[in-house]
Amino acid sequence: MMMAAEIANPSVSIQDLSLNFGAVSVLQTLNLDVADGEFIVLLGPSGCGKSTLLNCIAGLLDISDGRIFIKGKNVTWEEPKDRGIGMVFQSYALYPQMTVERNLSFGLRVAGVPKDEIAKRIARAAEILQIEPLLQRKPSALSGGQRQRVAIGRALVRDVDVFLFDEPLSNLDAKLRSELRVEIKLLHRHLKNTMIYVTHDQIEAMTLADRIAVMKGGVIQQLDAPQTIYNRPVNRFVAGFLGSPAMNFIDGRLEKDGGDWHFAVEDVRIPLATYAFEKEPAPGPAVFGIRPEHVAFNSGTGWPFTATANVEVVEPMGSDTLVWLKLGQQNFTVRVTSERTPKNGDAVSIGFDPLRASLFDGQTGDRI
Amino acid sequence: MMMAAEIANPSVSIQDLSLNFGAVSVLQTLNLDVADGEFIVLLGPSGCGKSTLLNCIAGLLDISDGRIFIKGKNVTWEEPKDRGIGMVFQSYALYPQMTVERNLSFGLRVAGVPKDEIAKRIARAAEILQIEPLLQRKPSALSGGQRQRVAIGRALVRDVDVFLFDEPLSNLDAKLRSELRVEIKLLHRHLKNTMIYVTHDQIEAMTLADRIAVMKGGVIQQLDAPQTIYNRPVNRFVAGFLGSPAMNFIDGRLEKDGGDWHFAVEDVRIPLATYAFEKEPAPGPAVFGIRPEHVAFNSGTGWPFTATANVEVVEPMGSDTLVWLKLGQQNFTVRVTSERTPKNGDAVSIGFDPLRASLFDGQTGDRI
Amino acid sequence: MSNSERPSKLFRNLNAKVASIPMVLTALVVFVGGTAWTVLYSFTNSKLLPRLNFVGLDQYHRLWSTSRWLVSIENLLIYGAISLVFSLVIGFLLAALLDQKIRFEDTFRTIFLYPFALSFIVTGLVWQWLLNPDFGVQRVVRDLGWTSFSFDPLYNSSIVIYGISIAALWQGTGLIMCLMLAGLRGIDEDIWKAARVDGIPAWKTYLFIVIPMMRPVFITTLVIIAAGIVKVYDLVVAQTSGGPGIASEVPAKYVYDYMFFAQNLGQGFAASTMMLLSVVIVIVPWAYLEFGGKKRG
Amino acid sequence: TDLEVTHWWTSGGEAAAVAELAKAFDATGNHWVDGAIAGSGGTARPIMISRITGGDPMGATQFNHGRQAEELVQAGLMRDLTDIATKDKWTEVVRPKSLLDSCTIDGKIYCVPVNIHSWQWLWLSNEAFQKAGLPLPKDWNEFVADAPALEKAGIIPLAVGGQAWQASGAFDVLMAAVGGTDTFLKVYKDKDATFAAGPEIAKVFKAADDARKMAKNTNVQDWNQATNLVITGKAAGQIMGDWAQGEFQVAGKTAGKDYTCLPGLGLNEVIATGGDAFYFPLLKDEAKAKAQVVLAETLLDPKTQVAFNLKKGSLPVRGDVDLNTANDCMKKGLAILAKGAVMPWTDQLLSQDSQKQKEDLFSEFFAKPDMTLEEAQKRFAEIIGSAD
Amino acid sequence: MADVASLSTSAQALRRHATGPSGPKPRHALSRRNIFLYGTLIVVALYYLLPLYVMIVTSLKGMPEIRLGNIFSPPMEITFEPWVKAWASACTGLNCDGLSRGFWNSVRITVPSVLLSIAIASVNGYALANWRFKGADTFFIILIVGAFIPYQVMIYPIVIILREIGIYGTLTGLVIVHSIFGMPILTLLFRNYFTSMPEELFRAARVDGAGFWGIYLRIMLPMSLPIFVVAIILQVTGIWNDFLFGVVYTRPDTYPMTVQLNNIVNSVQGVKEYNVNMAATILTGLVPLIVYFISGKLFVRGIAAGAVKG
Ligand SMILES: Nc1ncnc2c1ncn2[C@@H]1O[C@H](COP(=O)(O)OP(=O)(O)OP(=O)(O)O)[C@@H](O)[C@H]1O
Ligand SMILES: Nc1ncnc2c1ncn2[C@@H]1O[C@H](COP(=O)(O)OP(=O)(O)OP(=O)(O)O)[C@@H](O)[C@H]1O
Numbered sequence A, B: 001m002m003m004a005a006e007i008a009n010p011s012v013s014i015q016d017l018s019l020n021f022g023a024v025s026v027l028q029t030l031n032l033d034v035a036d037g038e039f040i041v042l043l044g045p046s047g048c049g050k051s052t053l054l055n056c057i058a059g060l061l062d063i064s065d066g067r068i069f070i071k072g073k074n075v076t077w078e079e080p081k082d083r084g085i086g087m088v089f090q091s092y093a094l095y096p097q098m099t100v101e102r103n104l105s106f107g108l109r110v111a112g113v114p115k116d117e118i119a120k121r122i123a124r125a126a127e128i129l130q131i132e133p134l135l136q137r138k139p140s141a142l143s144g145g146q147r148q149r150v151a152i153g154r155a156l157v158r159d160v161d162v163f164l165f166d167e168p169l170s171n172l173d174a175k176l177r178s179e180l181r182v183e184i185k186l187l188h189r190h191l192k193n194t195m196i197y198v199t200h201d202q203i204e205a206m207t208l209a210d211r212i213a214v215m216k217g218g219v220i221q222q223l224d225a226p227q228t229i230y231n232r233p234v235n236r237f238v239a240g241f242l243g244s245p246a247m248n249f250i251d252g253r254l255e256k257d258g259g260d261w262h263f264a265v266e267d268v269r270i271p272l273a274t275y276a277f278e279k280e281p282a283p284g285p286a287v288f289g290i291r292p293e294h295v296a297f298n299s300g301t302g303w304p305f306t307a308t309a310n311v312e313v314v315e316p317m318g319s320d321t322l323v324w325l326k327l328g329q330q331n332f333t334v335r336v337t338s339e340r341t342p343k344n345g346d347a348v349s350i351g352f353d354p355l356r357a358s359l360f361d362g363q364t365g366d367r368i
Numbered sequence C: 001m002s003n004s005e006r007p008s009k010l011f012r013n014l015n016a017k018v019a020s021i022p023m024v025l026t027a028l029v030v031f032v033g034g035t036a037w038t039v040l041y042s043f044t045n046s047k048l049l050p051r052l053n054f055v056g057l058d059q060y061h062r063l064w065s066t067s068r069w070l071v072s073i074e075n076l077l078i079y080g081a082i083s084l085v086f087s088l089v090i091g092f093l094l095a096a097l098l099d100q101k102i103r104f105e106d107t108f109r110t111i112f113l114y115p116f117a118l119s120f121i122v123t124g125l126v127w128q129w130l131l132n133p134d135f136g137v138q139r140v141v142r143d144l145g146w147t148s149f150s151f152d153p154l155y156n157s158s159i160v161i162y163g164i165s166i167a168a169l170w171q172g173t174g175l176i177m178c179l180m181l182a183g184l185r186g187i188d189e190d191i192w193k194a195a196r197v198d199g200i201p202a203w204k205t206y207l208f209i210v211i212p213m214m215r216p217v218f219i220t221t222l223v224i225i226a227a228g229i230v231k232v233y234d235l236v237v238a239q240t241s242g243g244p245g246i247a248s249e250v251p252a253k254y255v256y257d258y259m260f261f262a263q264n265l266g267q268g269f270a271a272s273t274m275m276l277l278s279v280v281i282v283i284v285p286w287a288y289l290e291f292g293g294k295k296r297g
Numbered sequence D: 001t002d003l004e005v006t007h008w009w010t011s012g013g014e015a016a017a018v019a020e021l022a023k024a025f026d027a028t029g030n031h032w033v034d035g036a037i038a039g040s041g042g043t044a045r046p047i048m049i050s051r052i053t054g055g056d057p058m059g060a061t062q063f064n065h066g067r068q069a070e071e072l073v074q075a076g077l078m079r080d081l082t083d084i085a086t087k088d089k090w091t092e093v094v095r096p097k098s099l100l101d102s103c104t105i106d107g108k109i110y111c112v113p114v115n116i117h118s119w120q121w122l123w124l125s126n127e128a129f130q131k132a133g134l135p136l137p138k139d140w141n142e143f144v145a146d147a148p149a150l151e152k153a154g155i156i157p158l159a160v161g162g163q164a165w166q167a168s169g170a171f172d173v174l175m176a177a178v179g180g181t182d183t184f185l186k187v188y189k190d191k192d193a194t195f196a197a198g199p200e201i202a203k204v205f206k207a208a209d210d211a212r213k214m215a216k217n218t219n220v221q222d223w224n225q226a227t228n229l230v231i232t233g234k235a236a237g238q239i240m241g242d243w244a245q246g247e248f249q250v251a252g253k254t255a256g257k258d259y260t261c262l263p264g265l266g267l268n269e270v271i272a273t274g275g276d277a278f279y280f281p282l283l284k285d286e287a288k289a290k291a292q293v294v295l296a297e298t299l300l301d302p303k304t305q306v307a308f309n310l311k312k313g314s315l316p317v318r319g320d321v322d323l324n325t326a327n328d329c330m331k332k333g334l335a336i337l338a339k340g341a342v343m344p345w346t347d348q349l350l351s352q353d354s355q356k357q358k359e360d361l362f363s364e365f366f367a368k369p370d371m372t373l374e375e376a377q378k379r380f381a382e383i384i385g386s387a388d
Numbered sequence E: 001m002a003d004v005a006s007l008s009t010s011a012q013a014l015r016r017h018a019t020g021p022s023g024p025k026p027r028h029a030l031s032r033r034n035i036f037l038y039g040t041l042i043v044v045a046l047y048y049l050l051p052l053y054v055m056i057v058t059s060l061k062g063m064p065e066i067r068l069g070n071i072f073s074p075p076m077e078i079t080f081e082p083w084v085k086a087w088a089s090a091c092t093g094l095n096c097d098g099l100s101r102g103f104w105n106s107v108r109i110t111v112p113s114v115l116l117s118i119a120i121a122s123v124n125g126y127a128l129a130n131w132r133f134k135g136a137d138t139f140f141i142i143l144i145v146g147a148f149i150p151y152q153v154m155i156y157p158i159v160i161i162l163r164e165i166g167i168y169g170t171l172t173g174l175v176i177v178h179s180i181f182g183m184p185i186l187t188l189l190f191r192n193y194f195t196s197m198p199e200e201l202f203r204a205a206r207v208d209g210a211g212f213w214g215i216y217l218r219i220m221l222p223m224s225l226p227i228f229v230v231a232i233i234l235q236v237t238g239i240w241n242d243f244l245f246g247v248v249y250t251r252p253d254t255y256p257m258t259v260q261l262n263n264i265v266n267s268v269q270g271v272k273e274y275n276v277n278m279a280a281t282i283l284t285g286l287v288p289l290i291v292y293f294i295s296g297k298l299f300v301r302g303i304a305a306g307a308v309k310g
């Protein structure tokens, strides 16, 4: 596992955080430093503890051990409202019987902020989020995207340092989701706040994050920039979790053949001359992974590796096409542009460059 | 609107179907012929009447007018069980208190099929769907994908001619969805049943369908092969509905300039010499649409049209990258492979071939 | 092509219709029929036995000039207001307390709910006894030294209806608490979290956010309470028999007494009709809003 | 044959009395199935009537004789007993004759009177007066005069239970005692509303006002609990019918020594001939119909009459029975009866409807000290005016 | 962004030497909030328990002790005499067999009434929720309005109806009366519950060829435990506790326990025997109390499932 690099003046710093629900340990001595103005995405499968971690940061859950700093202040025992955070929930959690304006102002009024100050802040948030015409409506009269903006607005008016998002887009349909994704990205660029964003949608993670923390079972597996995670996943889990369709994995053995390393499966041998090893390799069981878009058809020569495979299913997806192949006993997916697609049952020749591939230890799953 | 071509021996034939809920008319004199063994996908936004249509075919809703034939038999007033259909629901609708086996056999037992015949059919279905080890479990002890398979199995054991699917994948996560999509595709190839499949997910529609029926407001807008619909949408709605990110639309005017038609917006003029007109064009307001993947960067010459635009947001999505531009006042999306991506704020030059574009009437939205 | 005819509408869902016969019969024969019969005979001067001897609105004139009826109506209003307000408030407060993730929640809930299992007769007896000034609470307190202490709500005309409500609340708030608790549990956790992040104190969250969100629960509860209020009878009989004097009379008892004690069915029916009328005026519009519309997509 | 008999005699003395009837009936080889309904006639009557009109009649049922069952008879639901009456010469044995008149409708006899109950008694606790250091009062007026002293001694002067009929009954007794028999009849028999609004009756209301003041500390509901207050000396007196006697007896008290009774409140020694009667619903079952005849005869049997009335504290309906075992108070009643000083009671004169209105009025009057006499009298006159 | 480690030492230092709050926020068992919370709950619970306590305590005292003592004081000498008397020998009129007879009558009335009323109401609710036919809503609304009609109003018409059918005074008649008056609220509960079940389940069963009864018996019933528990509790308490119908529509030999209780309590023979009355009261309430204690948890769940839907 690769842990976060040290950050000078972290906006949010989580130190040795543990959390148990009764006997169940959900988070184990977790460390995470978030730089000022950074957009961190927590990504992971359902139940891996993303929301739990976010709730700990917000102070909505009592932690079992560890410390949490926000802007250098130890907020471990602070009330949520005193932590300088704003939070946007998956269900938005708008107060249904209040107008948008009151939704935005409720927290401020309770905190006793003067009227004109409230008005000013709402005006500003409404302008940023372009919800001025909606201020007098009730949430039930808003579309999903508009509700989402109001939910963000509620965090916005509070003038906080850190924004926490818990799967804010997962209730929306695909189209709206992609639009709002861009909006959030623009908002972040505009506000320059620190943002911690939970999702299990890898597209969101890839497009939004400065850094992604991929989590599994309450542990951060990898914390890095999106392209790094995509291209050089630290272990098999991360490799498999990112990318749709998923990376192709081939179980086999790592062998040394003369001076050159090979990956051997059945009677196929993939030369690893171009592969950049993470650490000194050793012979033994290993997993070879290559992304569908890094495989090409009818490649003739020029590829370090080529093979012949049978087409099982062709899935045209509009802009490009997925081809599901059988390579020996192994399922294999290839992604190509829509122009050159084989047909079901065709035998095709494929090729790729192991430079683009990832190799994992057969036992631990760690990158080799 | 483009209606279905006549089909010789339709497996399912819907004639002048209308359905009202009280005063609300949900389906209006709808016609649809489905060929034997065909995989038809009903695609459309939420509330357009897809499920309603499916329920009419299944006999779960009383229609207001029209006729429904299945395998040449008028089943308009038949009970669902007598129509020779099987149905798979979005929530799977497995009977929670019965084991998988009893779930599968329920319909047969109700129909009084002999015991050994039931056992035989279940064995076959379980084999096809690879759920043999699950037969004695209750649905609550199954994963989403397994439940889905059991739900399909329930239709399978009934040996029906037509399978109806109502968004069978929409409750699953992205990964499982793409896997099960392939399974359904293979199943169809294996069984060769007629399948009618409702979804609002365009990827599913594109990858699964022999033909897609795009619906809006209870009316079939276009019924055609996926690629035809993708490349030559009959109207602006269909064009905008398919494709993610959505097609770029530019509002402007169609003008004749000498012998050549141009599309004019502000001071930009797009020459339409390469465009294949659907019908005789006439000058007037029009909408120009081009898909993000049909636009290229830094294209230099060679394109019939080029322009300069400002990069707003760059969204890396792993395999490729979305770039959101401002082209004059218009938002514009471009999809490129991940290798060559501009940065935020860059001014870039873009280019495309109007051959790939779609032109729509400014008023009616129909393809020109 | 074959052409099967559209089958008769009558026979679609035949089983459902057959199965609904008890409901339809009950609705038509008992509730509609019985009501119509009652209304019809309220215009007669039937005494012990119903007779179609029409006397126009005489029974109603007499009804509205009878002080006992007026007292009954007034009592019903007071009792209704008290039950409604207090059972809602107490029920909600208890539910809110129980919703604080406390220990022994089951035990507390059981304690608050058990009176609901007891009949009004039992409830009435027990409270009549507890409130009896000669050996109930008053006596106990006096024995402790406060000899001037006075607490005899069931024997004091001006407050007797409040005294009766004590028992009613004791018996009924448990159920209301249960309904409220179910409603509270139905509130999205995220709303609570959002409110905490906004720094809104718990009581304000309840007051301004949660309660308005529980509208449907409150409506259900309201209907249940209201149905109980109109029918209140046993409790009064068991505690005071309408006394002292006629200070705790209620309409249902008026109906019963005049139909059977006084053997003046016409008068009893007239009072019944007035009760039905008020019920119908309140309930029918509500029922139509609630159940008449299309509830399912 | 089993015969179900419904009644509302459930207090101690009453139950003992019913047991006598049951014993006598069982002795004839039949079986008395007891259908006691606790509460008062008000609770029990609706049930009885529902069952008769609902087509599930009992074998026999108690009513107060008078007008309570009038309509049931008119509807043809009750059995005509004229044959038995003529055979057994009821007209000769039943005394006073007015009792049988109450059972007669259109010349036919429909019920068997079993006792005479008179309301007009004032029961006094000797112990209470001793405690207050007062001599026993001779009549109502003296009693009223003693009230302040009794109160001072911590004794409730007059016990009036919370049940509505007690208040209303007490008023009627005052009317008969303070106003006199003629006044009573003028109001209740002639239903003279003008008279009821007049000064004669105002006097009665004045007396009722005294009673109301004397009773204000009674915190009991049931009549026998009120009686119990007198028995235990917590209250000095009670206006109650002769059935109260049964309670004194059950408590082992002796008339004259432990308690004293003043018929007619000591003012007007007349006995009202109210009382209980048994009615026989028309039955289809032959055997039961025969048993009904046996029961009817048993009820009027002299031995049964004696045994029953001794326990019940009421007077027998036959003049030819020997009652020398009767106690003091009962003998007083018998003497008055022998003198022929009888009058009808409200059960016989007023419909239940008017009775109920009267009960409502007086229960309110007794419970509400601030209700003025004028108002009460006005409403009383209205009830009399509309009575039937 | 990820500005790697120039000043990492300071962060490290922060980590090592941080002396601020760490770990779970300390919570005192006796915090002000807890004192208030549990204090209130306990006080209220005492209020709710008080009558039960008084009932039990009184039922275990002898009459002399009751007359002298304080109703709240525990019995000095525990006697079960009142219980025995209440159960076996308290008198109403001539019948001196206490509540025992009423108990069996109550059982005989309650069991069929509960079964029948729940059977009818659940089928009704199911038909209303899943097989909506024309006019069903109207009947349902009539039914709901019926829930508000005071029973007293309906006594007379029902006497007539029962008389016409010829079942007045029989157990059947009473069972039907209970079913009728239980119908509105139960139907509402079941309708709400079935409406909240996914309609797709119902549709799947129809495609599988199950009919009205097949779906009800094989699909819906097995899934409805919580609401059945609610219905059973409501009906058992309601019917067991019923007094009015029991007294009007039966005859003395089939009087239910409540009527017997009323008779015992109101048959004052001399002084009121409070201890016997209390014992009788507890005995009468015992059955619904037991039913309720056993299934209390399911009750709340069922309420949530059936009643609280808008
Ligand atoms: N209150 C609780 N009590 C016990 N276990 C809990 C509680 N809340 C969450 N958990 C467990 O903690 C784990 C992490 O939950 P969490 O909600 O953080 O997951 P997540 O990553 O947000 O998943 P999702 O993507 O589904 O939202 C899960 O296994 C869950 O079962
Ligand atoms: N029972 C009903 N009564 C009234 N209107 C209904 C009913 N069922 C559906 N509708 C309406 O009919 C229209 C079509 O509904 P339908 O369920 O077929 O949509 P859909 O295309 O399946 O949408 P989705 O993708 O959300 O499932 C909607 O506008 C809906 O509101």
Ligand SMILES: [Mg+2]
Binding pocket: A050, A051, A052
């Ligand atoms: Mg989560």
Ligand SMILES: [Mg+2]
Binding pocket: B050, B051, B052, B166
């Ligand atoms: Mg749908």
